[in-house]
Amino acid sequence: MELVALMILAVPLFGPDKLPELIQNVTGFLRKVRELSDSAKQDIRSELGPEFQDFEFEDLHPKRFVHKHVLGSDGLGLEELRDALDPRKELTQIADAVREAADISTENVPAAPGVDLAKDVAPAKRVTLTKEGAATSERPLFDPETT
Known part of the structure; x- marks a missing residue:
């Protein structure tokens, strides 16, 4: 997309007559820069020694x-x-x-038939000590309305 935008801008700026010559100059410049870079890499690799050939x-x-x-x-x-x-x-x-x-x-334990896992909810008996002796009552240990 960017290359297309550059081409659209290059045609009015340089004109259709100079555009092919400009493209040749730019590609030649890029080719020379690439050759210079490759030769610098080869020089550095040769100076570093054979163990750095894949560097x-x-x-x-x-x-x-x-x-x-x-x-x-x-x-x-x-x-x-x-x-x-x-x-x-x-x-x-x-x-x-x-x-x-x-x-x-x-495997070795026989199954227990009829085991009831439900909890028996029986009101707790409260023991109160009095002067006459111990007295039991059927009141719950807590008041459900206050908790």
Whole structure:
């Protein structure tokens, strides 16, 4: 989109006659800059020695440097470290062992028929000490209207 906008602006500025010559000059300039850059890279690689033949200047950017040397496949191996510290595998093994033990322990226990799990709600008996002795009453231990 930007290239189209530049072309639309270049036609009225330089005219249709000078536009092809201008494009040739710009592409020639870009080609020479690229050749100069490639020759500088080759000179630096030859000066550094044979172990730096795969050296790229883009790798000097901090983000790329960290990605290549720390996070990359030839880096420190953080994937292996992360997998080694991941507790999910061990937790799965422990959970399976607990399930197995629970299955074994429930096989030998007969089921209790008719067990009622409902709570019996009986009013609590309150013991009051008097001079005559202990007296019990059927009042609840708390007042439900005040709580």
